[in-house]
Amino acid sequence: MNFGPIIFLVAFFGLCCSWLGLVLTPQIQIGRLQQTNTIPAGVVYPVQRPGLARQGLAVYRANGCQYCHSQQVGQTGTICDVVLTDAGTNETSTLVALRKVRPSFSEAQDRQLLAGLPKTIREGITKEAADAAVKVINASGAKATAWIVPVGPDIAEHWGARRTVAEDFLFDYPVLPGTQRVGPDLANVGMRLPDANWQLRHLYAPRSVVKDSLMPPYRFLFEKRRIGRSPSPDAVNLPPELAPEPGYEIVPNPEGSALVAYLLSLRASEPLFDAPLSVAEATTASTNAPAQATTSTNAPAK
Amino acid sequence: MPRGLAEVSEIDLSCRLPLLVLFISAAKWLVIGWIFELIGSLKFHNPGFLADYSWLTYGRVHPAFTNAVVYGFCVQAGLGVMLWLFAQMGGVALANRWLVTVGAIIWNLGVTVGIIGILAGDSTGFEHLEMPGYASILVFIGYLAIAIWAAVTLHERRRRELTASHWFLFTALFWFPWIYSTANLLLVSFPVRGVAQAVIAWWYSQNLLVTWLGLLGLGTLFYFIPKLSGRDLHNHYLALFAYWILVMVAGWGGIPASAPVPAWMPAISAVASVLSVLGAIAVGLNVCHTLGCSLRPVRGLPQLSFLVFSGCAFVLAGVMRAASALLVTEQTLRLTWFGPAVQLLDYYGFFAMAGFGAIYVILPRLLGVSFPWPKLVRVHFWVSAIGVLLVVVPFAICGAIEEARLDAAQPFVTIMRSSMVFLRISTMGDLLILLGHVLFLANLTGAVVGFYRLRARTAYSVLTADLFKPAGARP
Amino acid sequence: MISDSNKSDPLDFNPAPPQARREHVPIWLLVVMFLMLYWGMVYFDQHSGWFKPEVYSPYHDLAEVEVWQPVTGAPSLAQQGKAVYNKPTCVACHQPDGNGVPGQNPPLTGSEWVNEAAPGRVIRIALNGLNGPINVKGQSFNGTMVPWKDVLSDEEIAAVLTYIRQNKEWGNNAPEVKPEQVKAVRDKIKDRSAPFTPDELQKTPPTD
Numbered sequence: 010m011n012f013g014p015i016i017f018l019v020a021f022f023g024l025c026c027s028w029l030g031l032v033l034t035p036q037i038q039i040g041r042l043q044q045t046n047t048i049p050a051g052v053v054y055p056v057q058r059p060g061l062a063r064q065g066l067a068v069y070r071a072n073g074c075q076y077c078h079s080q081q082v083g084q085t086g087t088i089c090d091v092v093l094t095d096a097g098t099n100e101t102s103t104l105v106a107l108r109k110v111r112p113s114f115s116e117a118q119d120r121q122l123l124a125g126l127p128k129t130i131r132e133g134i135t136k137e138a139a140d141a142a143v144k145v146i147n148a149s150g151a152k153a154t155a156w157i158v159p160v161g162p163d164i165a166e167h168w169g170a171r172r173t174v175a176e177d178f179l180f181d182y183p184v185l186p187g188t189q190r191v192g193p194d195l196a197n198v199g200m201r202l203p204d205a206n207w208q209l210r211h212l213y214a215p216r217s218v219v220k221d222s223l224m225p226p227y228r229f230l231f232e233k234r235r236i237g238r239s240p241s242p243d244a245v246n247l248p249p250e251l252a253p254e255p256g257y258e259i260v261p262n263p264e265g266s267a268l269v270a271y272l273l274s275l276r277a278s279e280p281l282f283d284a285p286l287s288v289a290e291a292t293t294a295s296t297n298a299p300a301q302a303t304t305s306t307n308a309p310a311k
Numbered sequence: 312m313p314r315g316l317a318e319v320s321e322i323d324l325s326c327r328l329p330l331l332v333l334f335i336s337a338a339k340w341l342v343i344g345w346i347f348e349l350i351g352s353l354k355f356h357n358p359g360f361l362a363d364y365s366w367l368t369y370g371r372v373h374p375a376f377t378n379a380v381v382y383g384f385c386v387q388a389g390l391g392v393m394l395w396l397f398a399q400m401g402g403v404a405l406a407n408r409w410l411v412t413v414g415a416i417i418w419n420l421g422v423t424v425g426i427i428g429i430l431a432g433d434s435t436g437f438e439h440l441e442m443p444g445y446a447s448i449l450v451f452i453g454y455l456a457i458a459i460w461a462a463v464t465l466h467e468r469r470r471r472e473l474t475a476s477h478w479f480l481f482t483a484l485f486w487f488p489w490i491y492s493t494a495n496l497l498l499v500s501f502p503v504r505g506v507a508q509a510v511i512a513w514w515y516s517q518n519l520l521v522t523w524l525g526l527l528g529l530g531t532l533f534y535f536i537p538k539l540s541g542r543d544l545h546n547h548y549l550a551l552f553a554y555w556i557l558v559m560v561a562g563w564g565g566i567p568a569s570a571p572v573p574a575w576m577p578a579i580s581a582v583a584s585v586l587s588v589l590g591a592i593a594v595g596l597n598v599c600h601t602l603g604c605s606l607r608p609v610r611g612l613p614q615l616s617f618l619v620f621s622g623c624a625f626v627l628a629g630v631m632r633a634a635s636a637l638l639v640t641e642q643t644l645r646l647t648w649f650g651p652a653v654q655l656l657d658y659y660g661f662f663a664m665a666g667f668g669a670i671y672v673i674l675p676r677l678l679g680v681s682f683p684w685p686k687l688v689r690v691h692f693w694v695s696a697i698g699v700l701l702v703v704v705p706f707a708i709c710g711a712i713e714e715a716r717l718d719a720a721q722p723f724v725t726i727m728r729s730s731m732v733f734l735r736i737s738t739m740g741d742l743l744i745l746l747g748h749v750l751f752l753a754n755l756t757g758a759v760v761g762f763y764r765l766r767a768r769t770a771y772s773v774l775t776a777d778l779f780k781p782a783g784a785r786p
Numbered sequence: 787m788i789s790d791s792n793k794s795d796p797l798d799f800n801p802a803p804p805q806a807r808r809e810h811v812p813i814w815l816l817v818v819m820f821l822m823l824y825w826g827m828v829y830f831d832q833h834s835g836w837f838k839p840e841v842y843s844p845y846h847d848l849a850e851v852e853v854w855q856p857v858t859g860a861p862s863l864a865q866q867g868k869a870v871y872n873k874p875t876c877v878a879c880h881q882p883d884g885n886g887v888p889g890q891n892p893p894l895t896g897s898e899w900v901n902e903a904a905p906g907r908v909i910r911i912a913l914n915g916l917n918g919p920i921n922v923k924g925q926s927f928n929g930t931m932v933p934w935k936d937v938l939s940d941e942e943i944a945a946v947l948t949y950i951r952q953n954k955e956w957g958n959n960a961p962e963v964k965p966e967q968v969k970a971v972r973d974k975i976k977d978r979s980a981p982f983t984p985d986e987l988q989k990t991p992p993t994d
Contacts, residue, residue, distance in 0.1 A: 031562075040505065077370070193723050400802065
């Protein structure tokens with residue numbers, strides 16, 4: 010078999026297969042994704058990041074933050090809690106229902122429970138068991154809900170309430186889910202650390218806020234300038250050992266402000282059909298942009 | 312010290328100029344790239360090291376390192392070896408060596424512009440594709456200028472038989488421009504929307520590091536190991552089996568399990584990673600039996616040591632990738648230091664070592680001179696081998712420990728603090744590897760300098776022999 | 787040529803293609819390959835969700851994702867209504883606590899207009915807006931409320947009115963409003979584009 014073009018054809022076939030599978034099909038499936046609705050509130054998600062945050066993404070990319078920080082929260086499973094929200098009018102029937110649902114507790118403990126609602130009455134059970142428990146409680150006149158809780162090591166580290174999905178990155182360019190975790194995952198850092206001053210201080214002197222941090226200081230995102238008539242509202246609040254001499258202040262330059270705006274816009278914990286999750290109240294539009302008055306339906310996005 | 316100029320075959324003569332440009336540039340990029348890696352590595356021990364310079368921040372120095380090594384060294388060394396093998400195996404001179412040289416120069420220009428662009432902050436952000444658009448076009452043109460003439464050389468071959476090496480190398484010729492152009496078009500020029508960008512970036516990374524470097528490296532291995540050990544290749548069809556696995560299966564891996572993409576993509580990648588271990592087994596069997604299942608052929612031949620180490624690294628990398636895909640904890644294993652360990656094993660432990668072995672064999676034949684410091688070849692081998700192990704093994708262990716601790720939900724800062732001891736060992740490994748590269752560059756440039764000096768001396772003596780003939784010697 | 791050994795130089799080899807034995811691929815390797823392919827198919831079947839874009843790990847298929855959706859049955863109208871209220875629709879003028887702005891925007895908390903048993907009037911206000919002096923909880927307001935009939939659907943108006951009317955924190959306790967009721971009113975007044983005035987509303991019975 011000495012015919013050269015055969016090799017070419019085999020190679021072409023091999024490449025076509027992986028191209029069709031991992032380039033074309035993802036483009037068809039998720040490259041044309043549109044905004045979706047949160048469940049159950051039906052709010053549109055996601056919305057485009059504000060302009061300064063988008064510039065911040067360019068700073069994030071230029072400085073290679075994705076080589077130490079990921080933006081992908083994983084999830085290994087989902088469990089259900091049962092939350093009692095309303096004790097109902099008939100206490101005896103409620104207590105009977107509670108005994109049925111959690112027989113290992115005493116009646117005195119159940120009574121105590123009814124005092125400060127809402128309270129979790131069962132934890133870590135399957136959805137079927139939770140639905141059955143909710144039915145029993147609702148039949149007695151009280152009100153309970155099945156609370157969906159994603160679990161996983163990343164969620165246990167408080168890096169997010171649910172796993173990240175394709176919709177979380179819909180409007181970003183470039184999408185940088187990260188290659189390694191030398192630092193914590195940043196997918197929800199805007200919810201976890203919403204304080205702009207903390208972020209600025211962390212960029213200026215990481216070890217002053219996180220002891221033994223491996224992150225280098227990013228002083229080139231700041232400038233030191235003389236205080237004018239009054240201190241700038243953007244000035245970073247630093248501890249005395251890092252603060253500049255009196256009469257000077259540290260302010261972020263445009264890149265620094267943009268990067269912080271981007272970090273503060275990072276939230277990926279809205280409950281979606283793809284990543285179900287119970288939240289405390291019907292949420293507003295995800296706060297990485299001003300809410301828009303778009304029509305939304307009650308139906309889950311499919 | 313170099314002895315007299317030996318006879319150089321016509322084919323080697325035709326390859327000399329382009330391959331010298333390719334190999335010396337490759338060696339130079341390796342040294343530059345590893346200096347970047349060392350800077351990055353030192354930043355872990357002292358985060359304030361060079362932190363005030365925005366162009367030296369870790370996020371810029373690290374992609375500069377990977378791009379310098381992959382595009383600066385791996386591609387150039389691979390192309391050079393491919394050109395030489397096509398010419399020699401086909402028994403025909405290299406086609407149009409001037410244009411190939413120009414292509415090599417354009418390639419180097421492109422990589423230089425790209426690295427400067429990355430340090431300036433123009434990185435595209437996608438791993439292994441960080442060179443900005445204006446540099447990738449130069450790189451692509453340089454590649455085409457070289458690849459077209461490699462294909463022509465193959466077409467004009469006198470010995471028509473196609474060995475297993477031909478399969479690997481000819482496929483590699485096309486693979487790179489296809490994946491590079493696809494990735495650049497869909498990510499840089501006309502970006503797709505949303506997380507599809509990340510999928511294509513992962514596809515490209517996998518195809519570049521695992522499939523393409525695998526094709527080039529295995530093509531090299533399946534030629535040089537039989538030749539240097541003086542034995543037959545154990546099984547031609549086993550080599551083709553490895554080829555099929557690499558081409559059909561390995562390109563599907565690369566999507567990590569925690570990726571924000573629908574479940575079928577990480578599932579396919581996991582299956583592909585596990586199936587690729589078959590290719591690793593096939594290569595291991597072939598190399599082992601070709602050597603006669605003993606290390607005796609290696610004795611006295613550091614060039615062969617490089618190639619055998621490379622074969623072992625290929626097998627190990629395949630097994631590590633398969634194991635990490637099978638374990639339930641692959642959830643985040645790829646995001647720990649385990650990921651860089653496997654990657655380094657791919658492009659350095661496997662490919663670069665094969666490149667070193669091949670270049671150490673090819674260069675003396677091209678020039679007709681021996682290396683000025685032959686013993687340094689063996690030193691280079693040991694320094695590189697130990698260096699690679701000192702980086703890969705601590706990283707892999709560190710990654711596994713990190714993963715176990717994350718599963719136990721320990722606070723992240725304590726997990727990172729405990730990885731410091733492994734990082735220290737890996738920095739020592741990096742230093743050793745850099746030393747090896749300096750030795751490599753020194754030997755190469757010494758050989759070239761020695762060649763030109765000898766040629767000048769020979770030309771001078773020929774010239775002066777006529778002038779200073781003793782009187783009365785003329786007939 | 788250089789040589790590290792005294793024997794004939796292994797580096798000085800004939801560059802022709804190396805000889806290769808052509809045996810068949812070991813059978814055991816092919817058997818292992820088929821076993822792995824089988825494992826691969828089983829793994830894919832379990833973990834992939836069969837190419838559905840809504841299925842993310844750890845869920846195994848679309849049915850499982852649907853089982854885990856947070857609310858069993860339809861989400862309550864009041865819950866959705868709160869979301870509609872907090873889009874900058876009602877909240878901008880009537881404020882998050884429902885107390886409005888004194889002298890400008892009437893409160894919704896404990897308002898007699900809100901708490902009427904039948905929702906006809908509030909639906910009309912929500913659809914077409916309101917213009918003219920209105921008396922709420924003894925205070926007089928004279929402003930304009932924008933119409934929402936072109937912006938919000940029947941379901942949304944029903945939801946937000948239910949939320950307002952059933953908000954116990956605000957002291958409201960009136961029956962919910964169903965989307966069909968909103969639709970019925972919308973059809974009745976579809977020819978009218980101008981906002982209502984309080985006097986007109988007083989003349990219209992709430993059950994209409």
